[in-house]
Amino acid sequence: MRVLVTGHHGYIGTVLTELLRAAGHEVTGLDTDLFADCLLGPAPTGVPALRVDLRDVRPEHCAGFDAVCHLAALCNDPVGNLNPELTYEINDWATIRLAGAAKAAGVTRFLFSSSCSLYGSGADDRPLTETAPFAPVTPYGESKIGAERSLTALADDDFSPVFLRNATAYGYSPRLRGDLVVNDLTGHALLTGEVRLRSDGSAWRPLVHVQDIAGAFLALLTAPRDRVHARAYNIGSTSENYLIRQVAELVSDVVVGSRITYLGAASADLRNYRVDCDRIATEVPGFRPRWTVRKGIEELVEAYQRYGLTLADLTGERYQRLHRLRALRAAGRLDSGLRWTDGPTVSGGLRWAEGVR
Known part of the structure; x- marks a missing residue:
């Protein structure tokens, strides 16, 4: 298939692009490259790429593709809280603009990277299925709900959206995110000897390895249309729901000599939910998660050591998405709408990624 991957230079997109090509x-990418140089380890092989802001996508950018894997967004709750209106503009409204352009161009399958954040605060300890009511506690979660609803309205015989409600991601990607809980706890344990909890650790969270998210996209790309059309799937494993303090204990166990600490007056996290991932296990047999959190922690330790991760990079702008955006704004390289001020035009046509001709 000819596949357009938005956000291909992001944390998940970098892994997904390689898996799709394999x-x-x-594969063609679409990205404004806010995080393209935020690398840990060697850069992956490039692919043809459209350097286009998501808010500027037109039908001609989508022409000739069989499917879109839509990852591009302002990701995670802290970044979403930076400017809620901008979060809705990019994560919700620009998603619908992209979907409309794709539909007009004849794209038949649209895989949307949604999030379990839309469940927000689960009513009780039972794992939530895809039919559970939404209870978002952040603009990021709300933006995913709005996008899912609008995409459902676009669904018809010619355009088939599918919603991947990803659990909280973790694991090594060449474009690392240090602001994800497992990645963060593991990095601090290795570099400082402390597994630093910013909450009291009492919240539940479903967790999924970045490679398993990519595997779900691959499986849903070619799954029978009548089985997955306009369906939502919790992405992960039902067995991989953890209390945050359990994650800290696993990190402390893997990183020998590290100890769990709490920063300041640690309080409960409002985001508290478990999810049931049995629907995708039943309906999409081509997807089988391969990772557990413990295996992921071991992988991260090996990658951090191999590529020489430093504490300054882990906590600074290279791997913290919010810090990166603030640094680019402070340097005058991004305007208030998070558009480049000093780079090539981002509303133009096809450009080739480095190393590809």
Whole structure:
């Protein structure tokens, strides 16, 4: 298939692009490259790329593709809280603009990277299925709900959206995110000897490895249309729901000599939910998660050591998405709408990624 991956230079997109190519698909990326140079380890092989802001996508940018894997967004709750209106503009409204352009161009399958954050605060300890009521506690979660609802309204015989409600991601990607809980706790344990909890650790959270998220996209790309059309799937494993303090204990166990600490007057996290991932296990047999949190922690330790991760990078602008955006704003390289002020035009046409001709 010819596949357009938005956000291909992000944390998940970098892994997904490689997996799609390995499976024989023809991949083009679409990104404004806010995080393209935020690398840990060597840069992956490039792919043809459209350097286009998501808010500027037109049907001609989507022409010739069989499917869109839509990852591009302002990701995670702290970044979403930076400017709620901008979060809705990019994560919700620009998603619908993209979907409308894709539909007009004849794209038939649209895989949307949603989030379990839309569940927000679960009513009780039972794992939530895809039919559970939404209870978002952040603009990020609300923006995913709005996008899912609008995409559902676009669904018809010619345009088939599918919603991947990803659990909280973790694991090594060449474009690392240090602001994800497992990645953060593991990095601090390795570099400082402390597994630093910013909450009291009492909240539940479903967790999924970045490679398993990519595997779900790959499986849903070619799953029978009548089975997945306009369906939502919790992405992960039902067995991989953890209390945050359990994650800290696993990190402390893997990183020998580290100890759990609490920063300041640690309080409960409002985001507290478990999810049931049985629907995708039943309906999409081509997807089988391969990772557990413990295996992921071991992988991260090996990658951090191999590539020489430093504490300054882990906590600074290279791997903290919010810090990165603030630094680019402070340097005058991004305007208040998070558009480049000093780079090539981002509303133009096809450009080739480095190393590709």
